[in-house]
Amino acid sequence: MVKCINCGIEKEASEYYWNNTKLNGLNSYCKDCANKRSKARYKEHREELIVYSKSRSKLPHVKATRKRYVEKNRERILNYYKEWYIKNREKKLAKNNAYNRNKKLLTNDKDVV
Numbered sequence: 001m002v003k004c005i006n007c008g009i010e011k012e013a014s015e016y017y018w019n020n021t022k023l024n025g026l027n028s029y030c031k032d033c034a035n036k037r038s039k040a041r042y043k044e045h046r047e048e049l050i051v052y053s054k055s056r057s058k059l060p061h062v063k064a065t066r067k068r069y070v071e072k073n074r075e076r077i078l079n080y081y082k083e084w085y086i087k088n089r090e091k092k093l094a095k096n097n098a099y100n101r102n103k104k105l106l107t108n109d110k111d112v113v
């Protein structure tokens, strides 16, 4: 059993992420606390993290890793998009209709002038 330095609760080793820099090979924070911390950090630094991630996405080794991941998980990714589409179909259609309506209004305005 390992005690989390954040919540102070003793938990099984499987409740901790691996960390090779630690003597016991485990993170000091349990998975629950680590996830909460990670979410809070993302919320606080969202813009910087997006810029950082975008800047790295064009690096050759990052591109190669992404390509390998897509090739290996093609089915899973396609299923994810299918499910997403089914879940968000109404929202997506409403958004598209609003966009097309605005576009029509803008082009009609040009015709009048």
Ligand SMILES: [Zn+2]
Pocket: 004, 005, 006, 007, 008, 009, 029, 030, 031, 032, 033, 034
């Ligand atoms: Zn904890």
